[in-house]
Amino acid sequence: MGPATTMNDEQTCNSGKAPPPTKRRWRWLRRIAIALVILIGILVGIYISLRFIYPVWIQASLPKDAPRIAFSLDNTLLGRVGITDAAYQRAVTAAGGRLIKLRPDAAGDPDISPEAVKALLEEKQIDGVFLPGGGDVDPKLYGGDPNLTMLVHRLRDDFEIALIQAARQRGLPILGICRGCQIINVALGGTVRNLRKEQDVIDRHLVLTGHPVDLVPDSNLARTLGVGRLAKVISLHGNAVAEPAPGVRIAATGPGDIIEAIEADTAGGKGWIVGIQWHPELTLDDQVQHKVYKVLVDRARKARKRRLSADGLNPVD
Secondary structure (H helix, E strand, C coil): CCHHHHHHHHHHHHHCCCCCHHHHHHHHHHHHHHHHHHHHHHHHHHHHHHHHHHHHHHHCCCCCCCCEEEEECCCCHHHHHCHHHHHHHHHHHHCCCEEEEECHHHHCCCCCCHHHHHHHHHHCCCCEEEECCCCCCCHHHCCCCCCCCCCCCHHHHHHHHHHHHHHHHCCCCEEEECHHHHHHHHHCCCCEEEHHHCHHHHCCCEEEEEEEEEECCCCHHHHHHCCCEEEEEEEECCEEECCCCCCCEEEEECHHHCEEEEEECCHHHCCCEEEECECHHHCCCCCCCCHHHHHHHHHHHHHHHHHHHHCCCCCCC
């Protein structure tokens, strides 16, 4: 074998060598950077879709005369991204209602003006109120323990309390989900129970696997749902109603005798106030649980007709 052959063999071996560590490192960094850019692009696209495009798209199918339901914004991370908003939009829109988003600072910041809230209901032509989940209600509002609270948003608390009181005066229907159930009770003079202090209790209520709920037989909620028991509800609450406010009735209980639903009447008995601790919007195929959204919208439609009649207009049947 000659020198030329040996030299060719060496060149072949050298050409098959792995690139230097520095080049390999930069190659992997480029790949990671590209992957991150793609991931960020996907997340931004999801955020824009859920936050802006989806609400407009889903409400496009509603008639112009659909009842207008005030919707106080969820201040948790999922709410800011738009995930919980999308679930609520789907449920209420399917029932025939149009959600109108109201920011907590729409009636003053840092002090909420009750008169500004009343004016807001007039300006936005609100026919009902929907109070979604979110962070804890400020324990200072009901004499509770400030320890173990999470995501307290006092401006939102004050705004929703004024909103509940104004809507109740006007006889508008009100539905509260999770935190919404608790703020209804606080707004009417009741208290909240922090379940995080009771590990054996919270383990059964802050779980995606869910738990059963027993409805009070003669309650409005039991008549609305048409059942006496729900075998499984999706429950994600670290707090619950403690002492019901004057005029507030217990409508359902869960494991450990935790209050799972409350109800009350509005001024003149025209309205409808219901608060539930679980999340019907997360049970896509459970038409029984979704009846609460249907009743909210139906009652809001009646409130709309009263509003139009009071304004001298002929309501659309």
